[in-house]
Amino acid sequence: MSTVSVSFAIIVFACGTYTLRVSGVLLRARVALSARATASLDRSIVCLLVTVALTSMLFDGNDFGGIARVIGVSVAAIAAWFKAPLVAVVIVAASVTALLRLSGIA
Incomplete structure (x- = not known):
């Protein structure tokens, strides 16, 4: 991959992220979610963060x-x-990770 294509991808993702954030702020007053939908979204965010943390x-x-x-x-x-x-x-x-690695536990 060239530097230009990587830079272009970064710009596209940054614009998409910014658009999603702005749309959330603008649509918050216009769209009403039920309590069940709000709870489901909260749970899905936690699940996503846990899976990313576990994978890492x-x-x-x-x-x-x-x-x-x-x-x-x-x-x-x-x-x-x-x-x-x-x-x-x-x-x-x-500290715990470093001490374990120093003691020979990889």
Whole structure:
């Protein structure tokens, strides 16, 4: 792929993202969703975020990411569950993963 085609793709995706965000703001007052539809959308957002997180946690390209990464992300999830600040969650996850890798657990 050339630099021009990558730049063009980035611009197209940026414009699409901006259009979706603006349309949400503009249509919010005109379109009324039922409580069931709103709850369904909220659940679908959570499901999407969880699947992206799990995929990133488990795989590094086409290969397994390693047990240290899985344990580090799991510890971060537990810290986030207990409402730790974001900086603390990131530091805890990085520290646990680094210590496990230093001890020989890949």
